[in-house]
């Protein structure tokens with residue numbers, strides 16, 4: 334693998350931010366704004382929010398701004414008129430943004446929509462800071478194979494995987510007994526099933542510790558997020574499903590742990606602030622100075638841990654099942670979940686209908702091997718069709 338150098342004012346790091354208008358994109362830009370001499374922004378992308386993208390592109394002096402939805406192109410073009418920033422639109426343009434020669438790429442598009450641009454960055458051997466966990470869930474084997482083939486570097490952004498990556502540093506993989514992913518438990522940690530059946534989108538997206546986009550916030554509320562993270566950890570660290578444990582830790586201070594065969598348990602701790610894991614990838618292989626708050630241990634007395642409740646949070650069980658089944662099952666799980674979460678946010682189904690939809694699609698759609706992009710796209714599309722059909726049968730049936 335070619336030697337990767339940390340950013341410096343003598344040698345600014347060229348970077349691209351896919352999903353620049355989102356929660357992760359903005360945290361990344363906040364870090365860039367703290368030390369602008371260390372970076373040169375090649376491209377920034379968004380889906381539909383042209384005003385926000387134009388403002389972001391101007392503020393970081395990006396060379397290129399790409400909007401995914403072609404209908405938003407005129408608005409973006411108008412907002413960036415008179416600047417030297419290039420403007421483009423459409424899925425192919427998102428892929429081209431990822432292909433531009435940036436050394437480091439933040440993959441922060443939400444959902445499987447991020448797969449093609451992320452693959453494009455991987456295939457030119459970039460350092461890819463991976464926030465978009467759905468990529469690894471729907472195409473883990475393919476993505477990891479391409480990372481190895483093109484000598485790309487995958488830098489885990491998810492706070493749990495970033496913590497494990499830090500805890501693993503310098504250790505033999507054979508010394509690892511298991512990985513322990515911590516979960517906040519989300520806003521409904523103490524809610525009864527009856528109360529959850531009536532939960533509104535507003536209640537589901539109001540996370541107790543983290544400020545995140547709507548989709549991941551709902552995933553945290555169902556605990557599907559932790560299920561997706563089990564699959565993500567399996568691919569990133571090559572650990573089997575049964576050696577990945579989930580522990581509910583409501584304070585979100587211990588971001589995850591590695592248990593070693595000698596009995597040692599190594600953890601990474603910090604305030605729940607995504608700038609911390611993002612900074613570790615942005616500066617890698619060096620650590621950056623940031624203004625993110627330092628954890629005050631004495632002010633934070635009491636760290637609690639408890640096992641997850643699989644009765645109230647069946648999504649966690651479904652994700653484990655999909656990983657054990659292998660083949661296309663994780664692709665199907667992810668696609669069905671994206672459709673169900675969107676239906677819940679649109680108030681078409683109740684909160685419990687999300688796991689119900691995913692469970693039914695997983696049961697009906699068997700998965701063969703998915704070892705190329707065409708197969709992933711085909712299973713993803715089929716699962717979305719089936720999930721839409723399941724949603725149609727349960728919507729309007731009251732809390733489901």
Ligand SMILES: NC(=O)c1ccc[n+]([C@@H]2O[C@H](COP(=O)([O-])OP(=O)(O)OC[C@H]3O[C@@H](n4cnc5c(N)ncnc54)[C@H](OP(=O)(O)O)[C@@H]3O)[C@@H](O)[C@H]2O)c1
Nearest residue numbers: 352354355356357379380381382442443446464465545546
């Ligand atoms: N937020 C966190 O703290 C956190 C932590 C760990 C991992 N992650 C992961 O990071 C990813 C991003 O999460 P987020 O919370 O930042 O999401 P978010 O706030 O919803 O932002 C999503 C970004 O992706 C863009 N986008 C949405 N749909 C797209 C599409 N079909 N094609 C291209 N671009 C699209 C959005 O553009 P518009 O603004 O135009 O809609 C926005 O820039 C997710 O995979 C999530 O699981 C997030």
